[in-house]
Amino acid sequence: MDRQAVYIYKLPDEESFTGIALDVHMHKGNLRYFDTNRDHEIPGKITEETEKGFTFISEGYMPGEWQFKVLTIEEFKHKYYKLVESGQALAAKLNTTEDLHQWYRKEFKI
Secondary structure, three states, X not given: OOOOOXXXXXXXXXXXXXXXXXXXXXXXXXXXXXXXXXXXXXXXXXXXXXXOEEEEEEOOOOOEEEEEEXXXXXXXXXXXXXXXXXXXXXXXXXXXXXXXXXXXXXXXXX
């Protein structure tokens, strides 16, 4: 898990990744993240972790397995640009996943 990374996540029983998560980290048995609107703190535990993402078991809100994966520039340009105001113009300007993650941190002051 990397607090500097931007993740997309999928909640239990959802078929696709629909949310964006910034500043993702564990704190005292709770998963903390910011979804560009507000902070969240969900009790649970990490069950699997790789360079590309992790699996979290929620013991609070939406109990069950949540999947998080690092948002890449390719995925952003293909689909997730729609979640950002003027996302198409932004997608045209950004070239790397690191550029994308820096933009999110700067835009949302993380």
